[in-house]
Amino acid sequence: MFKIITPDNRGEYRELIHAMHEMRYRIVVEEWGWHIPGIRDGYDKDQFDTDKTVYVLVLSRDGHVLASSRLNPTVRPHMMSELFADYCDLQPYPVGEDVWECSRFVTDRKRMQDPVEDFRTRCRLGLGLTVWCLDHGVSRLSWLTHQKFYNLVQRVWSTEPLGLPRRDGDDWAWIPAVSKIDKATLDRQMDRYRDAEAIVAEYLAPKLRASA
Amino acid sequence: MSNYDGEAVLEAIRDIQATTTDADAIERLARFGESYGFSRVYLGQLVNPLKVPLKDILYLSNWPEELKARRRSRLAILHDPIALCAIRSRRPFSWAEAHAHASRIGRMVVDMVHDYGITDGMMFPMHALASISGGVSLGGDRMPDLSRTQVAELEIVCQTAYYHLEELMGPFPYQKLAELSPREAECVQFAAAGKSNWEIAHILGIREDSVKKTLQRACRKLDAVNRAHLVSSAIAHGQIFP
Numbered sequence: 001m002f003k004i005i006t007p008d009n010r011g012e013y014r015e016l017i018h019a020m021h022e023m024r025y026r027i028v029v030e031e032w033g034w035h036i037p038g039i040r041d042g043y044d045k046d047q048f049d050t051d052k053t054v055y056v057l058v059l060s061r062d063g064h065v066l067a068s069s070r071l072n073p074t075v076r077p078h079m080m081s082e083l084f085a086d087y088c089d090l091q092p093y094p095v096g097e098d099v100w101e102c103s104r105f106v107t108d109r110k111r112m113q114d115p116v117e118d119f120r121t122r123c124r125l126g127l128g129l130t131v132w133c134l135d136h137g138v139s140r141l142s143w144l145t146h147q148k149f150y151n152l153v154q155r156v157w158s159t160e161p162l163g164l165p166r167r168d169g170d171d172w173a174w175i176p177a178v179s180k181i182d183k184a185t186l187d188r189q190m191d192r193y194r195d196a197e198a199i200v201a202e203y204l205a206p207k208l209r210a211s212a
Numbered sequence: 213m214s215n216y217d218g219e220a221v222l223e224a225i226r227d228i229q230a231t232t233t234d235a236d237a238i239e240r241l242a243r244f245g246e247s248y249g250f251s252r253v254y255l256g257q258l259v260n261p262l263k264v265p266l267k268d269i270l271y272l273s274n275w276p277e278e279l280k281a282r283r284r285s286r287l288a289i290l291h292d293p294i295a296l297c298a299i300r301s302r303r304p305f306s307w308a309e310a311h312a313h314a315s316r317i318g319r320m321v322v323d324m325v326h327d328y329g330i331t332d333g334m335m336f337p338m339h340a341l342a343s344i345s346g347g348v349s350l351g352g353d354r355m356p357d358l359s360r361t362q363v364a365e366l367e368i369v370c371q372t373a374y375y376h377l378e379e380l381m382g383p384f385p386y387q388k389l390a391e392l393s394p395r396e397a398e399c400v401q402f403a404a405a406g407k408s409n410w411e412i413a414h415i416l417g418i419r420e421d422s423v424k425k426t427l428q429r430a431c432r433k434l435d436a437v438n439r440a441h442l443v444s445s446a447i448a449h450g451q452i453f454p
Contacts, residue, residue, distance in 0.1 A: 090218035090368075109453075113398065147302070148339045151375045160225060164218070164364035165371075172302050172339075175368065 002128035005055040020057060020068045021045045027106045048072055048079055048103065056128035058121050060111060067107040067125045071132070074099045074142065080162075080176065084144055087176045088162040094178055098139040102129060105149070126156055127189055133181040140178055147173040157185050220247070221365045225372045234272055234381055241348075241373040242274050248366060249356030252330050255374060257346035258295055260448065261286045270346070270381055279328045283321075293318040298337035298347040304367050306355055307333045329353050334363070336370040348374050392451045396430040399423055401452045404443045 005013045024044035028034050039046055049070065058067040072078045078101040080093040105125065112118040133141065142162065145153050153159050157179030165173035179185075224244040231237040242253045254273040261269065266284060273280060282288065289295065293314035294307055311322055325331075333351025337344060348370035358366075392400065402412045409427070413420040427442065434449065436442035446452045 089216045090222055113394065117394075148341050150371065151338070151340055151345065154372065154375050155379055158229075160222070161368050161372075164221070164361065165367050166364070167303060170301075170303050173364075173367070 002124045003055075003057045003059060004128060004132050005057065007051055007054075016057060016059075016065065017055065019065045020055065021049075023065045023108050024068065024104055024106055027108060028104070044104075047077075047082075050076070052076060054100075054132065056125060056132060058107075058124045058128070064111060065108065066111050067105075067121050069105045069125055069129060070103055071100045071129070071141075072103070073097075074101055079103055079144065080142055084176060087144065087166055087174070090161055090163050093142055093162055093176065094140055096140075098137055099178075100133065100138050100141055102141045102143045105143075122152075123189070127186075130157075130181055130186050130189060134183070134186060139181055141181055142176070142178045144174055144176050147175065150175050150177065153177060153179060156189055157181065216361070218365070220244075221369060224369050228369070228373045229376055231376070232380070234377055237373055237377055237380070238272050238274060241369065244369050245350045245366070248350075248358065248362060249352065249354070250333060250350035251352040252333070252350070254349040254351065255346070255370075255377065256295075257378070258298060258344050261289045270378060272377065275330070276328050279325065279330075282324055287317065288321050288324070291315060291317040292321050294335050294349060295347065298335050299344050301335075301337050302339070304334055304336045304363055307335065307349075307351065308355070310335065325351075334358075334366070336367050336374075338371065338374045345378065346374060392430055392433060392446065396426050396433070397446070397451055399426045400430050400442060400446045403427060403439055404447070404452055 003013070003016065005017065010017065021043045025039070025042050028044055029036065029039075036044060036046055050072065052073055054071040056069045056071070057065055060066050074081070074093070074095045075097060080088065080101055081095070085093065107118065107121050107125070109118055112121065129141065132138075141157070143153070147165060147167075150159075159177050159179040162176040162178055165175050167173040224240065227240050228237055231240060238253055238255065241255070245251075245253055252273070252275055254271075254275060256271040256273075257269050259269055266286070266289075271280075271284060275283070294310045296318070297305060297310035297313065307322075311319070314322060330351045331353055332355040333349055334355070336348045336350075338346045338348065350366065350370070398416065399412055402415060407415065409420050409423045412423045416423070427439070430446070431437075431442050434442060434445040434451070436445045443452075447454050
């Protein structure tokens, strides 16, 4: 399953959001070694976790946060506009009501039983992103992708780089990119992952009932 | 980089993504490489040829046919110093950097390519989340003098071409996600942590005999001859965490 937390339903999920910030800190700071200025110890919440931010979470059966990602509107200050504008040397970063920025695509691999579950968890997170975008008229997602993640983004979504790969010394590169979100994206994801239909149905079912 | 013009890079990326045959994609990539001074392209997956039939591995190039055939041998693949270096490298590197660490057989592989006038070049490793996927090598009779920006331009176009071709020509047999069932993977994961069958049985709450049979089944699936071989194969195939 995945949960989508929007400004409208945030009040119901305060504990989950709290757990997500703690999980992100464990992975991003403690595991990946990122230095994020201005956050408090044990809690990754920065200036891009705003009252407009949408979160996609993947939960385990017992309710733990396995993975999370955040979406921010590009019509407001976002990471690309505030921190990485100079990375976009191939084409300008896109801005518009139908363009959102995805960041902090994080999975807690220590909670996974096996690599297949790890893979499926990322699938669910990706599907959650696509489904939310399709439901809300978002046609493009921009992101700063890790070199090892770019191929996945390229395969799953129709993706173009916004800039050249950037790296410090011999380290991994980061690539700013923009991906197209359309029905074909969802079809591709559903084709790719055998259990995708059930996941999407799980999310869409209550909506179908509501509109019937 | 305010007056930087990346139009040619974007054009190449869009052209490559629009190709529908491997020959077209390689031809477009080669044309892009030529503008930087490289006359040859070699694109291949980096997998253990002892585990995967050679016919199932993606290799594409505009090398001479005779060299292609000679390079496509288990010995050449296993000892190619550029491929070995790509597994560890997070960044593109020149062939000369890799040659410096070549074994005796590795130097023979290098000489084999040299014999066809392809003496210098650059390797762009392609890394995926859990392991390396492959690499794209651009070569010729000399190493052009490239700026960091030019290397980055080549890297992003090679990256696009590589994964476009994997998608176009796949899926490849070894890319199967799960050969082991969740229970088999679980048992192998504990075996990798040094647990005995008795210990695994107690941890999972199943009979010791079931653990033994599950591990035997996993051995058959991964063609492993003993417990150590099973664990190393499962890691190599991405079935358990290292």
